[in-house]
Amino acid sequence: MKQTKFIYLLLSMITFAACKYAESYKKQSFVNDFSVEYPPYLQKAHGIHPSALLQVKNDYRDIFFIAAMADKGKDSLAFKTYCDTTVKQLTSVLKEPLIVLDTTFLNDQSLLVREIKLTAWLNEKQMFYVMDFYQGKDNFFQTTTGFFNTKRSVWEKDMEKACRSLREL
Secondary structure, three states, rough: HHHHHHHHHHHHHHHHHOOOOOOOHHHHHEEEOOEEOOOOOOOEOOOOOOOEEEEEEEEEOOEEEEEEEOOOOOOOOOOHHHHHHHEEEEEOOEEEEEEEEEEEEEEOOOOEEEEEEEEEEOOOEEEEEEEEEEOOEEEEEEEEEEHHHHHHHHHHHHHHHOOOOOOOO
16 A cells, blocks of 8 residues: 555655746747747747748647737837737637727837737637837737637736747847
């Protein structure tokens, strides 16, 4: 009986250790333009977004994160247009999109950031998205994440941190 309990305890500890991810975020830099950090449970991916410079996901947790960059342009309304067009592109493939937050703030680098959070249906699953748009010196930047809305309380804090981690270099 004691051996059975010991084996059960040992297997439990091994399982727990195997499932635990590192706590430090991975950092990815792109030439002299920008860097982002994301949770260690996300792995490199392809096909999430055609113009994204970084695409990572975790199929088991049904979560993704992307980072992209675009030319700033010269129009004074270019940043608003960039944000609105990108949101419209995403929501055009979703059912019943609902923006739950649309706010702007300055980050610690004094970059203007517009953050949009929305829920919508994709393939009969309700999703939650966080999109952060950055007005950089010469470029616009975007970070976006998406995951099941039922997992919002689990993943929102991690992924909000990832979306807000962008630094212009």
